[in-house]
Amino acid sequence: MMNTSHSPAQIDTVMQQAAAAFVAYQKTSPVQKAVFLETIAANIEALGDALISKTSEETNLPPARLTGERGRTTMQLRMFAQLLREGSWVEATVDTAIPDKTPPRPDIRKMLVPMGTVVVFGASNFPFAYSTAGGDTASALAAGCSVVVKAHPAHLQTSIMVADAIAAAIASTGMPEHCFQHVTDASFEAGKALVQHPHTAAVGFTGSYTGGRALYDYAAARKSPIPVFAEMGSINPVILLPDTLSTNAESLAKQYAGSITLGMGQFCTNPGILLGIASEGLQAFLQALAKEIGTIAPAKMLHAGIHKAYFEKMKTALQQKGVKLLSQTTTAPGELEAQPVIATVDGAAFLLDPLLREEVFGPYSLVVICDNEAELTAVWRSLTGQLTTTLMGTDADFAAHASLLEIAPAIAGRIVFNGVPTGVEVCASMVHGGPFPASTDSRFTAVGIHAVKRWVRPVCYQNCPDALLPEALQAANPLGIWRLVNNEWVRA
Ligand code: NAP
Helix, strand or coil: CCCCCCCHHHHHHHHHHHHHHHHHHCCCCHHHHHHHHHHHHHHHHHCHHHHHHHHHHHHCCCHHHHHHHHHHHHHHHHHHHHHHHHCHHHCCEEECCECCCCCCECCEEEEEEECCEEEEECCCCCCCCCCCCCHHHHHHHHHCCEEEEECCHHHHHHHHHHHHHHHHHHHHHCCCCCCEEEECCCCHHHHHHHHHCCCEEEEEEECCHHHHHHHHHHHHCCCCCCCEEEECCCCCCEEECHHHHHHHHHHHHHHHHHHHHHHHHCCCCCCCEEEEECCHHHHHHHHHHHHHHHCCCCEECCCHHHHHHHHHHHHHHHCCCCCEEEEECCCCCCCCEECCEEEEEEHHHHHHCHHHHCCCCCCEEEEEEECCHHHHHHHHHHCCCEEEEEEECCHHHHHHCHHHHHHHHHHEEEEEECCCCCCCCCCCCCCCCCCCCCECCCCCCCCCHHHHHHHEEEEEEECCCHHHCCHHHCCCCCCCCCEEECCEEECC
16 A cells, blocks of 8 residues: 655655565565566556646646657656666676785675665656656665655655555555655655655755755765755756857757747756857847847646746846847736746946846746856856756867866766757766755766766675675676676676
8 A cells, every 4th residue: 555644644654665565575575675666667657648647737848848758757667677678787797716815805795785765856847757767766776775755745646656566566566565755745844754764864855956956965964964966956067169159059049049938947957047158149049149039939837836936036037137028929928827038238337236046947047148258167166966967069169169168077077079958868978967956966977877886885804705695796796797807897
């Protein structure tokens, strides 16, 4: 039975059950866990159109977008199943004994082990991929952790349907009953209690800076602090270099009007700020962008809270000194609808106003017009850590502005060339994270197979009898995984 309870005593019960389930779940084999993840994926798919229409009703997101996001979510679950079947992700490392060394070297073997129970908070703008059975849950279950998800109230019924699909997978694959649990309490107190419960080993969060920071602070205030992997908002700066502006202004404007307003701007990778050096090319870009934005129809946002926050933050941004409205959709927005808006400001005014560096979650972008490359660099460097940063330029631009390419890795986790930051490919080489406040730990990614590394820690065994070692470290390598043995990669 799925536990959907809320009181502090009930949350304690959930966490006690999750801790007990962890002990049993971590002992299941990699193949058993893989089958479990694959069954969750199949069960979610079996929910069919009923799931898509319920989620569309709850989030105002169109069915086509949701169908794509569900595909991404089930693909992620299968990707982690594949990782488990292959097995080398545990980083088994073996240094055999050297008795005649002075002093003698003991036999030392190391691997990654799951941390315990992970509490997951999803975001409202990704009801599948960053939610109940999203990347955090899939990677934590793959790691061997038990998981407690706090349902997002903006898509509660969706969350319950997906949680039931996971519960059915637990039952049919014989997993420990409480290795996944679902808490539907919408209060911040419940979230705080989950983060601060002594049995919580780590937290996964996707959402706003305010939310992520609050959870991070709750965790730091515990008697025994725990890691919080919070993926938060980002304004994803885009650098528009002069040569490409002089030749491609119109096509760049079309491309960026599409990216800024994709999903009504409700993506953490939305390009919230564009930087360029004053020129005829930049003027042509602004004119074309203004025209494009004017024609985009308003559409409903996710929920009333996000809608209200968008209009308040956008209006506050427009009231800042030096900020000018460039363009907005000409059609008046209806109930819950967002109106795409582009504003401009010059580099000097931007540098004086920290508020302009904050995310306005929705279809709003600010173009910063800089006097020269030095000012553009100063504006770019003044931004806090980002998920992405983008460079739009020709080969001549990249040759003439080589120093910018050197700065980019300090700004963001993903550097995009001649593209848009919206759209995050799920693959092994993806980095979805970045310096704070894009995420609370820039050493990890929330997307792709390496997301599993957030929920494990290394343990080494010194002079442990072979029969007592985990299979991944035994002399015969019964799992047949890649291992680093005496500094050489071997699979035999
Ligand atoms: P949100 O308001 O921060 O909510 C996320 C979750 O955190 C909710 O379950 C919420 O609880 C909980 N929460 C928030 N503040 C809390 C607090 N003080 N104490 C306890 N729990 C708290 O975020 P959202 O509106 O759903 O999502 C939009 C934001 O997410 C945007 O800023 C966007 O950029 C960001 N985002 C980031 C990524 C990424 O990968 N970096 C991906 C998607 C979205 P309640 O449900 O009880 O309100």
